[in-house]
Every structure is written in C-alpha cells, then in structure tokens.
Amino acid sequence: MNRLESQLQRLYRLPAATPGEALISAQGEVRALVLELARPADWAALSPVWRGVQADLQLPAPAIAVSGTDGLQLWFSLQQPVSSTRAAAFLAQLRAQYLPGIAPSRVRAMPTSTGPTWQAPLVPAPQAGTENWSAFVAPDLAPVFADTPWLDIPPSAEGQADLLAPLQSIKPAALDTAMQRLPAGVPAPAAPAAPAAPALPALPAVEPPAAGAAGTTPDVSPRHFLQRVLNDETVALALRVAAATALLKHP
Numbered sequence: 001m002n003r004l005e006s007q008l009q010r011l012y013r014l015p016a017a018t019p020g021e022a023l024i025s026a027q028g029e030v031r032a033l034v035l036e037l038a039r040p041a042d043w044a045a046l047s048p049v050w051r052g053v054q055a056d057l058q059l060p061a062p063a064i065a066v067s068g069t070d071g072l073q074l075w076f077s078l079q080q081p082v083s084s085t086r087a088a089a090f091l092a093q094l095r096a097q098y099l100p101g102i103a104p105s106r107v108r109a110m111p112t113s114t115g116p117t118w119q120a121p122l123v124p125a126p127q128a129g130t131e132n133w134s135a136f137v138a139p140d141l142a143p144v145f146a147d148t149p150w151l152d153i154p155p156s157a158e159g160q161a162d163l164l165a166p167l168q169s170i171k172p173a174a175l176d177t178a179m180q181r182l183p184a185g186v187p188a189p190a191a192p193a194a195p196a197a198p199a200l201p202a203l204p205a206v207e208p209p210a211a212g213a214a215g216t217t218p219d220v221s222p223r224h225f226l227q228r229v230l231n232d233e234t235v236a237l238a239l240r241v242a243a244a245t246a247l248l249k250h251p
Contacts, residue, residue, distance in 0.1 A: 004157040007164035008122060011063075011077040022119060024111060029081040031169075034110040034120040035062075035091055037102065038071030041149035043142045046072050049098040050139070057178040060168035064142050066149040068127040068134030071108070072142060075123070079169040084111035090175065093182035124155050136163045141244045144230065148241050155248055 001009070005019060012032035014025055023032045037046040053059040053076075063075040078087075091109040099107065110120040124135045132150035170178075229243040 002157060003161035004164075007161050011164060011167060011169060012075065012122065014081055023122065024084060024117065024119065025081070028084040028111075030084055030087050030111055031078045031081050032110070032120075032122075033076040033078065033087050033091055034073055034108075035076075035094065036067060036071040036073045036108040036120070037099070037106055038067065038069075038108070038149075039106050041066070041070060041072040041146050043072055043146060045099070045102060046074065047142070049094055050074055052098050053094070053178070057174075057181060059170050059174055059178055063123075063136050063164060063167055064139060065123045065136045066134060066145045066151065068125065068130075068132045068150045070149060072145065072149055073120070073123070075136075077167065077169040078175065079171050082175070084117070085113065087111050088113040090179055090182075093179060093184070096183050124151075124160055126154070135248060136160050137244075137248065138163060141230070141248065144240045144244045151245055151248060153245065159248060 008019075009017075012023060013019075013021070014023070014029065014031055017025075024030045035046075035049065050062060050064065054061050060077070062077070065073040065075060067073055088109065088111045091111075092113065095102075095107060095109070108118050108120075110118050112118065121134065124133055126133055127150065130150075131152055133152070133154055135151045135155040137145065226243040226247050230240050230247065232240075
C-alpha cells in the first residue's frame with residue numbers, strides 16, 4: 001500500500017475495507033462525509049463551511065477537493081463510523097448554518113436524508129469520457145478552480161498524500177458537541193441568482209524583470225514564478241489555473 005492509499009484508508013475508509021469498496025457500508029455506516037457545491041464551484045460560498053467548522057466548532061479541517069466535473073468538495077473524516085442518518089443530519093446542520101440562501105440544486109451531500117444516496121467517488125480519480133481528474137487541493141489553490149474544477153493531468157500521488165497527511169479525523173465527542181451547537185438542518189430559502197460574471201479581461205503585457213547590477217536578469221525559480229502567476233489577479237484566469245495545476249503536479 002503506497003502513501004496515498006494509506007492516508008485514504010486512515011481518513012475515509014471503513015475498518016477492514018479494501019481499496020475500491022464503497023464508502024457507505026451495506027449496514028449504512030460511514031466515516032467519509034462529503035459536501036459539494038457546484039454550478040459554479042464557488043470557493044467564496046463554500047469556504048465559510050471550511051473556516052467555520054474550525055473556528056466555531058473546533059473541529060479538524062476537512063480536505064478540499066475539485067470534483068473533476070463541476071464542483072468543489074469538502075471531505076470530512078470521522079474517527080469512528082456512524083449511521084448514515086446521523087452523518088446526513090450533521091451535513092444538513094452545516095448547510096443550514098453556513099450555506100443559507102444557496103439553491104438546493106447546487107449542493108450535494110454524502111450521505112443525505114433527502115432523495116437517493118449519492119456515492120461520492122473517492123478522490124483522486126479520472127473522470128469517464130474526459131481527460132479530467134478529481135484531486136485534493138490546498139486551500140490557497142481552491143479559488144482558482146471556480147471555472148475549471150478539475151486537473152487535466154493525473155495529480156502526483158505523493159503530493160496528494162502530503163495534502164492529506166496533516167488532516168485529522170473528528171472524534172465522537174467532538175461530533176456530539178458540534179451537533180448540539182449547530183441549528184436544525186433546515187437550509188434557508190435560496191437567494192436570487194447572481195448576475196452573469198463579466199468577461200475576463202485580456203491578458204496584460206508582462207514587463208520583464210529588472211536587470212541586475214551587472215545587466216543580468218535575477219534568477220527566479222520555476223516554483224516562485226508559478227506562485228507569482230497564481231497570486232497575480234491581473235493575469236488571465238486560464239493561466240492562473242495552469243499555474244495551480246503545475247504546482248499540484250510538482251508540490
């Protein structure tokens with residue numbers, strides 16, 4: 001078992017489960033809870049959940065993933081399996097607290113108490129019929145995937161393992177306390193649809209770096225250059241996404 005499989009087993013799979021088995025058991029127990037926001041994959045809307053569970057509820061940070069299709073996801077890990085009913089209630093409470101006004105059609109949860117259960121595919125994974133991949137991403141990279149929530153190359157297994165290694169599972173007592181503090185899981189009515197986003201501006205001309213004292217260009221490492229492109233909001237979004245993809249491939 002490689003490092004990535006070890007981390008996935010530690011965080012999300014049920015005890016004694018083997019790779020490829022469903023994340024929800026035949027008895028309806030689950031350790032992996034997934035909350036997805038799609039169409040669009042708006043990190044500004046989803047990030048209050050990621051921040052709130054840590055700051056307000058003192059829970060471990062969930063993993064952040066791009067779905068490979070049209071959404072951003074939060075992956076919560078439980079130290080001990082719970083029933084799908086209890087897990088669905090927790091996710092509904094999070095939606096009520098942190099996603100008020102978000103149209104129900106934009107949100108998916110695993111497990112859920114409404115409608116058929118959605119079996120979220122384990123990340124990372126290729127998407128059928130495309131060259132896109134789902135992948136775990138760092139918090140500072142999540143915003144650049146709003147329009148393209150996928151990777152067009154397989155993510156580095158070592159890089160994915162590095163992202164998961166610091167994460168911790170939610171302990172039973174901490175889950176109990178959080179559910180007592182959260183409101184009942186009844187999301188507020190959906191807010192009016194936002195106006196269409198304006199077209200992206202043309203990519204501005206990039207000035208070359210200033211010459212050094214001897215007339216030479218200062219050395220800039222490839223990673224430093226990519227990070228500068230990623231953080232520069234004046235650069236076209238497509239180029240920022242490409243920079244983020246390259247950083248994920250070579251963490």
